[in-house]
Amino acid sequence: xxxxxxxxxxxxxxxxxxxxxxxxxxxxxxxxxxxxxxxxxxxxxxxxxxxxxxxxxxxxxxxxxxxxxxxxxxxxxxxxxxxxxxxxxxxxxxxxxxxxxxxxxxxxxxxxxxxxxxxxxxxxxxxxxxxxxxxxxxxxxxxxxxxxxxxxxxxxxxxxxxxxxxxxxxxxxxxxxxxxxxxxxxxxxxxxxxxxxxxxxxxxxxxxxxxxxxxxxxxxxxxxxxxxxxxxxxxxxxxxxxxxxxxx
Amino acid sequence: xxxxxxxxxxxxxxxxxxxxxxxxxxxxxxxxxxxxxxxxxxxxxxxxxxxxxxxxxxxxxxxxxxxxxxxxxxxxxxxxxxxxxxxxxxxxxxxxxxxxxxxxxxxxxxxxxxxxxxxxxxxxxxxxxxxxxxxxxxxxxxxxxxxxxxxxxxxxxxxxxxxxxxxxxxxxxxxxxxxxxxxxxxxxxxxxxxxxxxxxxxxxxxx
Numbered sequence: 001x002x003x004x005x006x007x008x009x010x011x012x013x014x015x016x017x018x019x020x021x022x023x024x025x026x027x028x029x030x031x032x033x034x035x036x037x038x039x040x041x042x043x044x045x046x047x048x049x050x051x052x053x054x055x056x057x058x059x060x061x062x063x064x065x066x067x068x069x070x071x072x073x074x075x076x077x078x079x080x081x082x083x084x085x086x087x088x089x090x091x092x093x094x095x096x097x098x099x100x101x102x103x104x105x106x107x108x109x110x111x112x113x114x115x116x117x118x119x120x121x122x123x124x125x126x127x128x129x130x131x132x133x134x135x136x137x138x139x140x141x142x143x144x145x146x147x148x149x150x151x152x153x154x155x156x157x158x159x160x161x162x163x164x165x166x167x168x169x170x171x172x173x174x175x176x177x178x179x180x181x182x183x184x185x186x187x188x189x190x191x192x193x194x195x196x197x198x199x200x201x202x203x204x205x206x207x208x209x210x211x212x213x214x215x216x217x218x219x220x221x222x223x224x225x226x227x228x229x230x231x232x233x234x235x236x237x238x239x240x241x242x243x244x245x246x247x248x
Numbered sequence: 249x250x251x252x253x254x255x256x257x258x259x260x261x262x263x264x265x266x267x268x269x270x271x272x273x274x275x276x277x278x279x280x281x282x283x284x285x286x287x288x289x290x291x292x293x294x295x296x297x298x299x300x301x302x303x304x305x306x307x308x309x310x311x312x313x314x315x316x317x318x319x320x321x322x323x324x325x326x327x328x329x330x331x332x333x334x335x336x337x338x339x340x341x342x343x344x345x346x347x348x349x350x351x352x353x354x355x356x357x358x359x360x361x362x363x364x365x366x367x368x369x370x371x372x373x374x375x376x377x378x379x380x381x382x383x384x385x386x387x388x389x390x391x392x393x394x395x396x397x398x399x400x401x402x403x404x405x406x407x408x409x410x411x412x413x414x415x416x417x418x419x420x421x422x423x424x425x426x427x428x429x430x431x432x433x434x435x436x437x438x439x440x441x442x443x444x445x446x447x448x449x450x451x452x453x454x455x
Contacts, residue, residue, distance in 0.1 A: 009454015014255060049277075050257040058262055059277050059337050084263045084279070092259045100255060105452060107438035108290055217287040221400060224292035234292045234370065241288055 010038075010102055012049060015073070017097040020090075023076055024158050027126060028090040029065065030075045034101050039068055042133035043110035043212070043240075046075065046103035050085060060085045063129040063214075063240075064104060065161075067136035068112075076160055078126035109212065109240045112137060117145030117210060120203045122193065122223050124152045124215025128160050130240065131214065139169055147172045148209075150201055152193045152219065154180040175201050193219075195226045205231040210238075217241040273331055274339055275446035281338035287400045288336060290434065294369035294420050296404050303388065303405070304423035305353060308361030313353070317404070320388075323348045328387055330410035332417070333446040345408055347389030350381045353424075361426035365433060366407050369420040374433035375442070376409065376416055378426065385411060388421060413444040413451070 019031035034046075042064075049059040066074035079090040093099065111119060111134050121131045128151050138147060153159050155178060165174045177189035177197060189197055203209040211232060213223050220241045228234055264279045265271075274280060298317045306312040315323070327346050333339045364381055367373050380386065390397050390405040397403030402419030409416045415435050436442050441450035449455060 010452065050260045050262070051255060052260055052262045053256050056262045056265060057277060058260075058264065058279060061336055088257070088260050097258055098255065100257070105439060108434075217400070221287075221293055228292055234294070237292050239289065239291055242286075 010105070012100050012102045014098045015101045017093055017095055017099050018072060019095055020093050022090075023160050026090075026158065027076055027078045027160055030077060030089060030093065030099075032073045032075065032099060032101065034073055034103075037073060038104070040064055040073070040104035041107070041110040041112050042067060042137045043130040044104035044106045045130075046073065046101050047105065048075075048085065048089070049100040049102070050088060051100070058085050061105070063133070065129045065132045067133050067140050069137065069140035076126065076129045076132070109214070109238050111210070111212065113141045113143040113145060115210070117147065118203050118207055119145055119147040120209035120211045121147065121149040122152075122202070122211070122213045122215075123149065124193075124219035124223075125154075125158070126160065127213075127215030127219070127240070127242070128153075129214075131212070132161055132164070134212075135165075135169065135172060138172065144171060146203070148201070148203055149174045150177065150193060150197070151175070152177040152179055152215070154178070156181075156183055156186075193223055193226075195230060198223070198226055198230060202227075205233075209236070211236055212238050212240075214240040215242070270341065273341060275333055276449045277451075278333055278337055278339040278446065281340050284338075285340060285343075285401070286334070286336070286338060288334065289400075289419060290372065291370055293399050295399060296369055296420065298404060301404060302422070303353075305357050305426070306423060307365075307425035308359065308428055309426050310358035310360065313356040315353075320348065320390075320405070324352055326387065328389070328408065328410075330408070332410050332414050335413040335415055335440065335444070335451050339446075344393050345387065345389040346391035347387045347405065347408065349384065350386040350388065350424075351384060353388065354382065357426075359426050361428045363427045363430045365425045365427060365431055366416075366418040366421050367423055367425060368418045369422055372418055372420070372434050374407075374416050374418050375427075375431055375436055376412070377430070377443075380409060380412065381424075385409065411445070413441075413446050415440065416444050 013035045015032040015034035021029045045061045051057045062075045065076040077089045079086045182190045301317045303315045331341045387408045389408045407418040407421045
């Protein structure tokens, strides 16, 4: 298959950490300058490797939050309380450090403007990160592709890049679903993304959207099952999951 | 990619060091996920109808074979306890499965191709050399930890090839296609390693 020829070997390199900034109480944004960055497609991920003084290493994958058009590569890392790598990245890492990275990887859960649309994005928690790259890419390319993002998060304070998502962007509509606590006067969705919410807020099956669902595995399974029941063809639904039981 | 000199990460000491007896079982770059069992897949979870389920061996074989669900259940079965290694860097020790050895399935056919594409409900495929599926190294399993295999873990049946990264252990597997040439499967076509040996850390193309 010629497709495989698109991918070449990528080795570890040392990225300069330009910025580490809290996004929410749990998540931080890392702005990186990786050497010889070959460019990426929105939705791809980066591998990060940490090495202890005795040679012990730990590596994890993180979705890239920035568009290919951005000057640097940004990650948004959700700090998992019992994690090994994520607390280091959010709490210990600081500008001036070097971070070993490798990438970009992944060619399935990606979208770029030449893939057309319309586009239905559905995020649970930090599953919004690859969609931030897609939305910024859509704006940078002045795309006319209609996009809807339905973003499920526990509370308003946990919304990642809330100000960015509140900005007006032609063709793009963002809906928040707050599952735990909604502020007084909240007019968005309260509760889980279920069939009723999807029927009301997602592009309908007749619009034949490309559907991307990203989040914890229980969320992704529930949403994907509901969409199939609503008549979206399974071959139009791409998923990316992170296992709450295993990811760090 | 040849020799890689890791640089020490300032302020990182690591919290998930395996004990010495488990360390020897952990391939490079992996961590022990413990009791967890993460779920990863590229699309919605297919829900199979067992009345219509079958398992096929086809392609470069002298005569293909097909088993319905009851026929598959009647084949000689094995219990397997193995360590599994996911390319996303978690490993899980002593996972307990039950199913049918691929050796048992292949007794019914005469392969004339040296490569295999496993295919699944939902369109997933993965490729392996036939030699990696024979000799007691691979199974089609339908039970995990004493229970029927859940759909999110690949039920009703999945391939189990524990010596390779776990994407080779195709969920929702419906059959094997023998081929003469090695043909990249789903993830192999998206930049993941064609063979996927965790002990040689073959995660991506070029590793």
